[in-house]
Amino acid sequence: MMELLSQLIEFETVNDPAKGKKPNKECPKFIKDALASWGIESEIIEEDGYYTVYGEIGEGTPKVMFMAHFDVVPVNVEEWKTDPFKLTVIGNKAYGRGSADDKGNVAGVMLALKELSTKRLSGKVLFAFTGDEEIGGKLAMHIAEKLKEENKIPQYLINADGAGMSPIIRRRKGFGAVIEIPQQKITIRGRVIKKSFTISTPVLQTRHAAYFMPGVDAHPMIALSHFLRNNDVFAVKLGGKFLKSNVLPSRVELTYVEPDESGEEIEVDLGLTELLKSIVPLVRAPISAERYSDFGVSITPNLYSFENGVHRLRLDIRAMSYSSGQIEKVLKEILEFNIPNAKLTVRHNEKAGYLFTSPDSKLVRVMMKILESFGEKAKPVEGAGASDSRYFTPYGVEAIDFGPRGGNVHGPNEYADVSSLELLPKIYAEVAMNLLKK
Structure with a gap:
């Protein structure tokens, strides 16, 4: 997990339209190649110079979808005590731009997919790693529209763009x-x-x-x-x-x-x-x-x-x-x-909604059960920022956001807790397996 996150953070995937900066194709290509090395097929979708890695594993009806983003916000290097584009572990804190938002989640979902690809799944698991969440998430909107047109809208969405190791069930637009x-x-x-x-x-x-x-x-x-x-x-x-x-x-x-x-x-x-x-x-x-x-x-x-x-x-x-x-x-x-x-x-984007999922929904109940099995004390909470799950909720998708414990998101010295990072792949794989049970 930490090795993969270290590799991801070294890609400078800053999104800063005011300065003409956007992630190039190197990071999504790395994600695609890593998945391919584990026998997982995917494709790179391009929209207006931004990239998404999209794929499916399993057979049958699309039931579960994972989503995370690899783009990050700009940095003021002089405010950092470490190199923002080198993963630096001090104690239980892993510092680096994107460690918490959102490359820690990208690595966690990738490794969960690696595990799930070895299982016999009773339903399809979809996944998308997007490169423009920090500037509005049009790629997520494009994926949602594409799935709607192809009659592939999933029943559940785990948007790996949260924090605190608690399922986020509400987020504003x-x-x-x-x-x-x-x-x-x-x-x-x-x-x-x-x-x-x-x-x-x-x-x-x-x-x-x-x-x-x-x-x-x-x-x-x-x-x-x-x-x-x-x-x-x-x-x-x-x-x-x-x-x-x-x-x-x-x-x-x-x-x-x-x-x-x-x-x-x-x-x-x-x-x-x-x-x-x-x-x-x-x-x-x-x-x-x-x-x-x-x-x-x-x-x-x-x-x-x-x-x-x-x-x-x-x-x-x-x-x-x-x-x-x-x-x-x-x-x-x-x-x-x-x-x-x-x-x-x-x-504002007229096709985007907000996240408002019942704490009694099956997705939340399954996530809470899995977290408890790993010794995590959690409760459904509201997240302050918006997220790409807002493009799927208008289609009736049951969604939550989730992510590791950490701090200084969007600020200097962003970090994620190593112990929670290492749990992410196991949690994501177990939740998917439970949701796919007949």
């Missing part, structure tokens, strides 16, 4: 909002000051936007907005460690001007000032969801850019909802009051 406003320069007298704002996550060390907990964690962009709203100052420019729309920036730096008639003449940007001030009301938008969630509705401002005279702020929104209508309505009302000349675009 992700929405993205982009707010654009042109720069508006004016000249005032004053003095230039720079002020930095840093992230603080004192309880759960992660940079994943879905896990941000207002009242506990400090978001640098929200703190910056609060500062501007409570001081008579004007923004000049904004810089920071912006990585991705669902990754919290670790630090941002605001250059601003404090008015002073005795000071020098300086250009400030009213457009940027008003955009940043609007963050506080935007993240407190009274959005109502269609179904209950432990995490409620979360809104975080994680990505800012300036190009061709236009400021762009991207919000990550999580809600147990299918449509974006109510979200868009509330955000528009906030912007009309605060910055009426701003442009709003709300994005």
Whole structure:
């Protein structure tokens, strides 16, 4: 298990569209070749330059499907204490980008398939390893549509993209909002000051936007907005460690001007000032969801850019909802009051749903039984982030997400517990065998 995970992590499968980075074909080819060496046939499917390894084992009706993703989020190398693309084991922690999200699961499913391929199965086991989960999961959507057209939709989906060694039975859908406003320069007298704002996550060390907990964690962009709203100052420019729309920036730096008639003449940007001030009301938008969630509705401002005279702020929104209508309505009302000349675009995938599986379902009961047999104390929980299982739930597939214990997902020094990693192949194989029993 650890040897296979080490090989997977060495593939730099970073997905960062803003910088034109995407996983190449090397990692999926490695997965395909490894499976082939164990006598498991698969194919590599390409969509828009992204790759999926898809295959089937067994005979008969498709009953169980495994899914995991090999792409990872970008890294700030200077924040890591180890090489993010070399598996480094310290004690019971295996450090490396993707160790927890999600290459540990890729390795676990691969080895489970190796075991299952030696058994006589009463039904087909499908599998897919995707390369674009971190940027929306269109490959998973494509696979779900393909299986629907071919009448191969499985009864059960084990989406190996979870954490904590507990079956995740609920996960919200992700929405993205982009707010654009042109720069508006004016000249005032004053003095230039720079002020930095840093992230603080004192309880759960992660940079994943879905896990941000207002009242506990400090978001640098929200703190910056609060500062501007409570001081008579004007923004000049904004810089920071912006990585991705669902990754919290670790630090941002605001250059601003404090008015002073005795000071020098300086250009400030009213457009940027008003955009940043609007963050506080935007993240407190009274959005109502269609179904209950432990995490409620979360809104975080994680990505800012300036190009061709236009400021762009991207919000990550999580809600147990299918449509974006109510979200868009509330955000528009906030912007009309605060910055009426701003442009709003709300994005979501209409073919995606959310995960909401009953704790009494057969899949959950079987998983709980197997976990107990391995001495794991677990209970069905809700996961904060969205996952590719949302493309299968609209077809009535009974689904859970699952994964190893670990931490710092999407952040520096991501790790997974070695003991839980080593259990994954056994758990996945046993769950599949139990679900395939007549």
